[in-house]
Amino acid sequence: MTIEKNHVVALQYTLNAIEENGAQTFIEKTDAENPFTFIYGVGMMLPKFEQEIEGLAAGDKKTFTLTPQEGYGEKAENASTQLPAEMFVQSGMPPIGAILPLQDQDGNHLSAVVTEVADDAVTVDLNHPMAGKTLNFDVEVVLTRPATEEELSHGHAHGVDGQSGH
Structure with missing residues (x-):
């Protein structure tokens, strides 16, 4: 059976970022x-x-590369903000490099990377962590x-066998 619309796909993969010099960094x-x-x-996917x-079947392997434009876009240099320290009273101040799950005023979920921690604020980069990266996938x-029908109505797969619940 090949991959087509409304099919559950289970795959194993290795993801590397390709640097400008051609070297690959494991993700x-x-x-x-x-x-x-x-x-x-x-x-759900890029x-x-x-x-x-598309069209692959169980056991098929493929290697492919996504440019930043095909992936998570170019990195926007002005996409940062400061979060007040009060937000972290219960959880504690996050370390630099931590990825924080955030929600904007419209209810959209996003991830932000901590770039600076001060006594009064935490500065975060609002770019997707993979923005600006060329991504190389080895998939099987x-x-x-x-x-x-239940998976389609819930909008997500219920595991490889369709039985893994919530």
């Missing part, structure tokens, strides 16, 4: 025991990522199957 890796699982074709894996499809 993350999944494996067959804990594959990355998602519903294909419903807007469009170019989905285009690259573990499984593809039609999504269940």
Whole structure:
């Protein structure tokens, strides 16, 4: 069975960022025991990522690269803000490099990277952590199957077997 719209896809991958000099920096890796699982074709993934894996079947392997424009966009130099120290009274001040889950005034979720910590504020970079990076994926499809009606109504995969609950 090949990957197509409304199919659950489970894949293992290695993700590296390609530096300007061509060197690769390791980002993350999944494996067959804990594959990355998602519903294909419903807007959950980067469009170019989905285009690259379309039509693959279990056991297929592929290596491909996404430019910053095909991935998370170029890094915006002015995309930073300061968060008041009061926000961290209960959790404690985060370390530099920490990724903070935030929500904007419209309810959109985003991740911010801590770039500076002072007594009165925490400065964060609002760019996606992968913004400006050329991404190299080595993928192997573990499984593809039609999504269940419940998965489609919930908007996410319920594991490789469709039975993993919430």
